[in-house]
Amino acid sequence: MQGHGFATNVICGAAIVLAFTVTAPAQNNRSFVATTGNDANNCSASAYCRTFAAALAVTNPGGEIVEVNSGGYGPATITQPVVITAVGVDASITATSGNGLTINTAGNVTITGLNLHGGGTGSVGVEVQAVGFLRLYSMQIENFVNYGVDFPAGGNLAIYDSKINDCGGAGLNVRNAAAKAYVHNTAFDNDNIAGALANDGGMLAIADSSRALQS
Amino acid sequence: MALYSDAVLFNTTGMDADGNGVPTFSGQLSFADCLVSNSTNSYVNAGTVAGSNPGTTLITPGQSSGGLLSPAIGLQ
Numbered sequence: 597m598q599g600h601g602f603a604t605n606v607i608c609g610a611a612i613v614l615a616f617t618v619t620a621p622a623q624n625n626r627s628f629v630a631t632t633g634n635d636a637n638n639c640s641a642s643a644y645c646r647t648f649a650a651a652l653a654v655t656n657p658g659g660e661i662v663e664v665n666s667g668g669y670g671p672a673t674i675t676q677p678v679v680i681t682a683v684g685v686d687a688s689i690t691a692t693s694g695n696g697l698t699i700n701t702a703g704n705v706t707i708t709g710l711n712l713h714g715g716g717t718g719s720v721g722v723e724v725q726a727v728g729f730l731r732l733y734s735m736q737i738e739n740f741v742n743y744g745v746d747f748p749a750g751g752n753l754a755i756y757d758s759k760i761n762d763c764g765g766a767g768l769n770v771r772n773a774a775a776k777a778y779v780h781n782t783a784f785d786n787d788n789i790a791g792a793l794a795n796d797g798g799m800l801a802i803a804d805s806s807r808a809l810q811s
Numbered sequence: 812m813a814l815y816s817d818a819v820l821f822n823t824t825g826m827d828a829d830g831n832g833v834p835t836f837s838g839q840l841s842f843a844d845c846l847v848s849n850s851t852n853s854y855v856n857a858g859t860v861a862g863s864n865p866g867t868t869l870i871t872p873g874q875s876s877g878g879l880l881s882p883a884i885g886l887q
Contacts, residue, residue: 790827794812794838806818807825 625659627651631667648672648680648689657703663687663710671696677703677728682710691718696740700725708733714740714763721763727751738762743769744787747798750774758782766790767807773797785809814842825850825874828858841884842868850874856881 624639629651633644639651639661647670651661657676663669666686671694688711689696696712699705705727712721712735721737721744724730728751735758737744744760744767747753753775760767760782767784768791770777775798784791784807791807794800812828819825825847828838838858845862847853848871854860855877862868864883 790824791822792812799812801813801815802817803815804817806820807822808818808820810822810824 623656623659624654625656627655627659627661628664629661629669630664632665652676652678671698673698673700674705675701677701677705679706679708680710681708683708685709686711688713690715691721691740693717693719695720695723696737697721698723698725699727699730702726702728704729704731706731706733707735709735711736711738712740712744713738717741720744720746721760722746724749724751724753727753729754732756732758734758735760737767740764743767744784745769746771747775747777748772751776753777755779755782760791761785761787763787766793768792768800769795770798770800771795775799777801779803779805781805783808786811812838812840814840814845817842817845819845819847820849822850824852824855824877825870826854826860828854828856828860842866844868847871848874852876854878854880 627639628641628644630644633646635646635650637643637645639645639654645651649672660679663682663685668688668690671691690713692715716739718740720742721740724747726749730753732755737760739762742765744763747770750772766789767787777800779802782805786809788811791810826840828840840860843863843866845868853870853874853876859881861881861884864885
């Protein structure tokens with residue numbers, strides 16, 4: 597019996613180790629956020645999180661965050677390569693102070709379908725401190741005090757099928773000699789200084805777009 | 812900056828290449844097949860602002876400008 601008891605203890609010990617392994621924080625290849633979510637969840641398809649910030653914390657570099665339903669998901673700082681997808685829903689970030697999104701990663705970031713609102717007091721819609729290649733598809737960025745998209749970093753930027761308006765600085769400011777930016781099918785209007793600026797040697801090409809009613 | 816098939820409407824300045832005061836960068840702007848209309852200044856050129864030749868850009872009359880357009884860029 598003693599032998600049996602020893603064996604049982606070994607098995608229990610193994611089970612405890614296994615339990616600790618299983619309950620370690622999950623890192624998802626794909627995370628989900630919804631207005632019905634909770635940031636205490638693991639952001640899986642069956643246990644949504646509430647905010648981008650929580651989802652980013654449990655998403656693998658190069659993974660994806662999916663917006664499940666329409667609503668606001670809060671400002672966030674992105675420090676890893678990631679794909680954020682909001683297709684078929686009205687997913688927004690309202691930033692009445694600070695930036696809507698701050699990006700600081702050497703990797704690539706792709707964002708589709710997000711609406712960023714500054715409420716006339718938020719600083720910048722998308723502040724790019726560092727990035728490999730930032731792709732913004734079907735975005736609406738509006739009403740920030742400074743810029744819709746500020747790109748003081750080197751790296752590449754592509755904006756497709758978007759609207760950037762009512763920003764106090766410029767809709768887009770590319771201001772690094774190592775930056776290459778391309779804009780396609782995008783409308784800039786009523787941004788205070790200019791629709792799109794290429795400063796400090798930054799390279800910017802715009803096609804099939806419009807810039808109207810800038811002061 | 813390069814513009815292609817771009818509509819530039821109702822701005823204070825439609826196209827601007829002023830270099831932003833950066834010594835190592837004189838503003839350069841090239842454009843083709845654009846519409847530039849109803850702005851106070853169609854363009855301000857303190858560096859290079861050049862259209863394509865041939866090209867179909869229309870800069871409508873009635874707008875002021877700062878400087879002159881740079882020589883058009885012929886197709887290579």
